Amino acid sequence: ELIKPLIRGRDVGRYISYWSRTFLLATGFDENIKKEYPAIYSHLHDYKDKLEVRTDKGEAWYNLRACAYYDAFEKEKIAWSRLMRIHKKEMRSFPRFVLLDKSVYTTDSVCIITGKALHFFIGVLNSRFAEYFFSKNIAILDNGGMQMRQQYVENIPIPKITERNIALKAEIEHLVKQVIEKRKNTQDTTDLENRIDRLVYEMFDLTEDEIALIESKAGLVGE
Structure with a gap:
């Protein structure tokens, strides 16, 4: 197929995407489109003059350039926009990470990570x-945009899963699945997300004073 x-950067919401019915023709680096997909070849031929002058094409003018991470797009993945702004469809605008299905691709305005335990x-x-x-580690631009580079996400501490906290992990995963389903149906998930917040605090063994500090800064990023 x-x-x-x-998915574009502007399509990324919290837990769900606002997909705009945009598609990519994943023509591969050396796929013989003319032979294997004549209808698609006929469509692309209308744009041959523009496609031929690309510097990042594959074996033929209709192919995409070689890319080491095409396989990652075929897996379930977490995605986020490289530049986050206030999102009019979101009550909590920041941060915004979404779980994307297999075979969903993104533009270069979006970063992705794959692996286990994504929920x-x-x-x-x-x-x-x-x-x-x-809020303490990202670059906040003059126009209010929040620059979410890959290394910022890679550097966030993640609790090590042990026998002591594995039940908390399972509860977070269960609640996340509920949030995703409710958000797809435009239902309010405030209580569920607040419960996830408390479980994350518990996994980090934060004190009530530390929690109060974090909560006092809630919603202020980018303002």
């Missing part, structure tokens, strides 16, 4: 703890 759903990780990344961490 060459036609892939495409747990996205719960941590969308938490008040993460909001506080990022």
